[in-house]
Amino acid sequence: MSEKKAPGAAARLLNAAWLRPFLLLVMIIVGWDLAIRIFSIPAYQIPAPGDVVKVLVTDWRELLAQSWPTTYATLLGFLASAVFGIPVAMLIAGSRTVESYVYPLLVFSQSIPKVAIAPLFVVWFGFGIVPKIIAAFLLGFFPVVVSAVQGFKSVDPDMVDLARAMKGSRFKVFCAVNLPHALPAIFSGLKVSVTLAVVGAVVGEFVGSNSGIGYVLQRSIGTFDLPTMFAALVILALLGVILFWLVDRIERFAIPWHVSQRADVFVAS
Amino acid sequence: MTATMKATNHMSVDQPSAHLRVVSEQSQNTTSGINLSGVSKTYGTGDGKVQSLRPLDFHINDGEFFVVVGPSGCGKSTLLKMISGLLPPTTGEIHVDGNKVTEPHGDVGIVFQNALLLPWRNILNNVLMPIDMKNLSRETYTPRARELLKMVGLEGFEKKLPWQLSGGMQQRASICRALVHDPKIMMMDEPFGALDAMTREKMNVELSRIQRRTGKTILLITHSIPEAVFLADKVLVMTERPGGIAAIYDVPLGRERTLDVMSNPVFTDLVARIRKHFMTNSTLD
Numbered sequence: 442m443s444e445k446k447a448p449g450a451a452a453r454l455l456n457a458a459w460l461r462p463f464l465l466l467v468m469i470i471v472g473w474d475l476a477i478r479i480f481s482i483p484a485y486q487i488p489a490p491g492d493v494v495k496v497l498v499t500d501w502r503e504l505l506a507q508s509w510p511t512t513y514a515t516l517l518g519f520l521a522s523a524v525f526g527i528p529v530a531m532l533i534a535g536s537r538t539v540e541s542y543v544y545p546l547l548v549f550s551q552s553i554p555k556v557a558i559a560p561l562f563v564v565w566f567g568f569g570i571v572p573k574i575i576a577a578f579l580l581g582f583f584p585v586v587v588s589a590v591q592g593f594k595s596v597d598p599d600m601v602d603l604a605r606a607m608k609g610s611r612f613k614v615f616c617a618v619n620l621p622h623a624l625p626a627i628f629s630g631l632k633v634s635v636t637l638a639v640v641g642a643v644v645g646e647f648v649g650s651n652s653g654i655g656y657v658l659q660r661s662i663g664t665f666d667l668p669t670m671f672a673a674l675v676i677l678a679l680l681g682v683i684l685f686w687l688v689d690r691i692e693r694f695a696i697p698w699h700v701s702q703r704a705d706v707f708v709a710s
Numbered sequence: 711m712t713a714t715m716k717a718t719n720h721m722s723v724d725q726p727s728a729h730l731r732v733v734s735e736q737s738q739n740t741t742s743g744i745n746l747s748g749v750s751k752t753y754g755t756g757d758g759k760v761q762s763l764r765p766l767d768f769h770i771n772d773g774e775f776f777v778v779v780g781p782s783g784c785g786k787s788t789l790l791k792m793i794s795g796l797l798p799p800t801t802g803e804i805h806v807d808g809n810k811v812t813e814p815h816g817d818v819g820i821v822f823q824n825a826l827l828l829p830w831r832n833i834l835n836n837v838l839m840p841i842d843m844k845n846l847s848r849e850t851y852t853p854r855a856r857e858l859l860k861m862v863g864l865e866g867f868e869k870k871l872p873w874q875l876s877g878g879m880q881q882r883a884s885i886c887r888a889l890v891h892d893p894k895i896m897m898m899d900e901p902f903g904a905l906d907a908m909t910r911e912k913m914n915v916e917l918s919r920i921q922r923r924t925g926k927t928i929l930l931i932t933h934s935i936p937e938a939v940f941l942a943d944k945v946l947v948m949t950e951r952p953g954g955i956a957a958i959y960d961v962p963l964g965r966e967r968t969l970d971v972m973s974n975p976v977f978t979d980l981v982a983r984i985r986k987h988f989m990t991n992s993t994l995d
């Protein structure tokens with residue numbers, strides 16, 4: 442900045458933080474296009490970016506309609522993993538007995554491939570939205586639990602002692618000290634969880650569904666319609682980014698005091 | 711008690727001074743004040759056992775300024791946590807006003823070695839934390855909290871978050887937090903460790919004044935021998951780890967103290983005498 446005498450509007454735009462990932466994206470797309478031309482990769486292996494964009498433009502109604510079921514399942518699965526994951530983490534962090542029973546089992550269950558058991562949910566719950574939600578929940582649950590346990594356990598015991606010495610009830614001490622202290626860790630778990638929930642929902646759609654982006658993906662693989670397949674992937678990526686961004690916004694709102702958010706506090710004050 | 715007697719005998723032979731006296735084993739009124747009988751602490755179990763406190767017997771009278779000095783790691787913080795009911799003693803019993811301590815007893819304000827402010831609460835709300843925990847009315851106590859902050863020189867910082875304050879300022883806020891609900895007993899674990907020498911002396915005078923005015927019982931832990939003698943009605947000197955009682959001294963300097971007291975021969979003699987305890991053990995913290 443210091444070298445430029447009067448940074449023009451264009452230069453300032455180029456320096457805007459939100460624009461940088463888009464610039465990188467453009468570069469990647471250009472590289473992709475060039476690579477296809479230079480190495481003359483056939484279209485049935487990797488489609489040209491232009492073809493993908495063409496599909497996105499012409500079929501946007503269909504793709505948008507198919508995005509809703511996926512978004513819906515992702516969000517519900519994600520919410521379920523937060524709603525169940527945080528209390529489970531509370532129990533695990535609060536009691537060594539619970540921890541010794543539950544935690545190893547949880548880790549064990551995590552190494553079961555969800556894709557392998559997803560068909561089971563279809564058998565149990567049919568071709569509706571429920572198997573997708575369950576798959577999204579199963580993928581999103583673990584990161585929430587692990588980070589929240591970490592958060593609850595890293596509370597300074599002296600801080601808890603101090604609150605206890607003020608004769609606060611256990612619940613009050615928890616709400617005033619433990620929970621806010623764990624929030625930053627919980628949020629980092631939620632961010633991982635929300636992107637994995639997208640994957641989970643797609644897995645659910647893969648194994649048995651007749652709607653959603655996962656279904657589009659599978660259908661296009663079946664017909665070797667690579668441009669549509671890549672368009673579906675782009676939409677999934679966008680979905681992940683938007684949901685991640687949403688959680689990030691909520692985090693900023695919920696824990697403005699945290700180290701990771703402090704730059705903003707300075708700007709505000 | 712044998713350790714105590716030995717140490718005191720040794721000292722009195724070493725440096726006889728008429729105006730310094732070791733507290734006699736007077737009969738104590740056990741229904742008021744803080745009473746410890748045979749209190750010891752051993753951390754851990756099985757092979758990993760670490761004795762950090764030998765059995766201690768002493769009594770803190772109501773309204774007394776009681777200061778504990780001792781080398782690092784001798785169990786001073788452990789002692790404070792046991793008296794405040796946060797940590798069960800391995801042996802012995804602690805009584806506060808005749809009631810056995812088994813859990814935290816609300817009417818106490820604690821200042822720990824580090825400030826321990828909640829990073830998500832502003833300074834004023836941190837000071838008001840005991841009020842929230844005890845379900846008291848914020849309206850009643852907010853003026854008092856502001857007054858306390860003003861007293862320790864933190865006026866204008868009420869709305870700041872803890873990380874925007876220096877370590878010493880945070881510690882001063884934590885002292886306000888311990889005082890806000892006007893507890894009968896104050897327990898302070900090296901409260902001024904993070905302060906510079908000038909502020910520290912100012913805080914000492916202020917604390918001394920508060921104690922004289924309000925008649926609170928204060929148990930204060932410190933590394934600084936002059937600070938101990940300046941503040942205390944009684945000074946308990948601890949031995950090295952595992953901590954025991956080396957001696958308990960009365961401080962015959964009167965109730966009202968200014969910094970001039972520090973040049974009083976009674977003061978300097980007592981400081982020198984307490985220092986001797988650590989010199990003979992070849993460690994001075």
Ligand SMILES: Nc1ncnc2c1ncn2[C@@H]1O[C@H](COP(=O)(O)OP(=O)(O)OP(=O)(O)O)[C@@H](O)[C@H]1O
Pocket residue numbers: 753754760762780781782783784785786787788789823951
């Ligand atoms: N939670 C714990 N578990 C095991 N051992 C402990 C624990 N807390 C303290 N100790 C041991 O007990 C001894 C006394 O510790 P304590 O913190 O009471 O010392 P201190 O006198 O306050 O020291 P300092 O002046 O450095 O603060 C130390 O040797 C320490 O190793």
Ligand SMILES: [Mg+2]
Pocket residue numbers: 786787788823899
């Ligand atoms: Mg200590």
